Amino acid sequence: MISSGILSGMRVVELSAFVAAPLGGMTLAQMGADVIRIDRPQGGLDYRRWPVTKDNTSLFWAGLNKSKRSVAIDIAKPEGRELAQALISADGDDAGMLLTNFPARGWLSYEELSKRRADLIQLTIQGDRHGGSAVDYTLNPAIGLPMLTGPQGYEGVVNHVLPAWDLITGQMAAVGLLAAERHRSRKGEGQHVKLPLEDVALAVMGHLGFIAEAELGVERERCGNDLFGAFGRDFLTADNERVMVVGLSEKQWQSLVNACDIAEQIKQLAANLGVNLDLEGERFKAREGIASLVGPWIKARPFADVAKAFDANGVCWGRYQSVSQMVKIDDSCSEKNPMFNKVEQAGVGTILSPSIPLNFGSGRDSAKPAPVLGAHTESVLCDVLGLSSAEYGRYYDSGIVAGPAS
């Protein structure tokens, strides 16, 4: 399972569940790090997370733990915790890194762990900055976006389906570990890095200007599927395909006007409204008028003709499709895209699996399956900790560790 990727040689121990921490670890694993995920023998809290197969094998777990090694240890028992601590603090210049979203207290506190290895790097993903629990689904409501999402005029709230905060946090966890490892390689110092999910979301709301806008007294209104601050909207074609068109930059805007052959009407619209449509913000203000010109042009043509005209003019546009359509008809979501390959995933069968989107000049490994739970317990304990077969057998027989789940 250890790969030849750009992080080859690095070793990270992961104690995790759900999205953010497993994704952070997998990001490093798909770049060649040896990421060892430790789970209790019955599997972690995410071991049965939906979507699942008919036999209750989790496609979610399989997706977020690719390229890792899996070690099953009963960390409810003192001997199990001792083994986990030994793995976390094991020797090696490129080892001594822990990624977790478990509470960093007791046996898993930095204070305890760094007694065993002074230059340990621990990155702990927390719910909030006080160490309290929060998940994407309960945090997102407090961020304000569910009140801005959904059809214009809709009175309710709309949750996002993509756990965006978790996903951003997962990548930031990889950033934090790499930055801390760079620092350690130069200064010899380890450290405990904390990454609160809530702070990730709040920081993004600041970065995108939402917080400053509210401080200036502006309450942004729901604008449906429109692109805020410029022209962008979805439209139906004559054959009922739906497309999204965007005129954000000046070039994109001119392309759209040219493709729809509405330069004259746009000039008249601008004159009537007294606005300058060369400015992106004025396009947002005049979006209903613009849509009344673009919409009929699209509605009068079948999708194939719209696509042809848009592409010929360099329009920035996209087509709505379901996940199933994407999987069935989109070349980008197939082995024609070198990021994907088919893997044999235990309990699932052959599935299309993505490697990492970062395409290094020195190449990237193909996607590898997620391990069977506990598949590497014996090899990791013997190789990394130097346990003999007899010693491993003793742990195994007493139920402190487990081998591959059947």
Place this chain on the structure above:
Amino acid sequence: MISSGILSGMRVVELSAFVAAPLGGMTLAQMGADVIRIDRPQGGLDYRRWPVTKDNTSLFWAGLNKSKRSVAIDIAKPEGRELAQALISADGDDAGMLLTNFPARGWLSYEELSKRRADLIQLTIQGDRHGGSAVDYTLNPAIGLPMLTGPQGYEGVVNHVLPAWDLITGQMAAVGLLAAERHRSRKGEGQHVKLPLEDVALAVMGHLGFIAEAELGVERERCGNDLFGAFGRDFLTADNERVMVVGLSEKQWQSLVNACDIAEQIKQLAANLGVNLDLEGERFKAREGIASLVGPWIKARPFADVAKAFDANGVCWGRYQSVSQMVKIDDSCSEKNPMFNKVEQAGVGTILSPSIPLNFGSGRDSAKPAPVLGAHTESVLCDVLGLSSAEYGRYYDSGIVAGPAS
């Protein structure tokens, strides 16, 4: 502007616009890297991106370029390109890094740039893997999620308001640069790393199991604000506050049942439906029945009582609030949260600004404002490239570079 953070000493040149590339650069800058953003003298494509102040100063630009240095060079002119190339390839073990979402061709191709510095690291964010253009707003429709977002039974599509793919890509850009720099520091090799936005989205859809689910022939249905695969839903309190409650893990589920004091009714519901509600997936199947018990309990109580009971029982829950409410009443979005501090942002005033959510054991810098466009043109060209004042003056007078925008 150069900080004392964990990446102190690293220098990255950025040629960028919009979200992903500027966020990637800012992530490094907020960890102490010297990130030099080069723009044309009139500002890049994102210089007026909404939200804006009444005077058309972009809060978006200010938010995504904090802690950077700004250099204004007319890269449409050959002499301007020559200066930009010189900055990109300038000496220094920790320099020689370029982050861009501009097309990597012509003067900005890796082939050309690496002639000046053989160990250059270039990370190029692309729309798709072929180098074609795509933006979050046109890519998202093709990913399938707009058909799964929004109220159950809704027939249309719902775009996300948060540019999630851009945000994930921005963090991955930082990951890619740090991984490539680690490799270079060990092996002496630079490289061109490509990161297509489309591949980021496709990879996530694979990681979360959406692609495998579709391959297995399952077309997931819209489930409104419900948490897919377990119990989670939003409810109104007696005083019309809205809360999200989640029972994903067993502990969360038991906490909710205890808080609402519905253990008996849940047992009967399970018996009536013939399901085992200890399993998360069965809770999803029985969600209407569960909601019919949880909902009335919440609806019968004012928010304050609900919050008290939930907290006392350790329920995983959240409160819906608007961005304005968050800014006005939420301590997490204030200077009480050490991630935030007030900064004086030119053209805007004093605003609450986030530093990086990664809280290193060795500390983190406070948030710094975004630079005035061109504020560092002279200092960067003189310090990094060794230009004399007279040489700088010649470039300035001929309009090839510009000083701070007024």
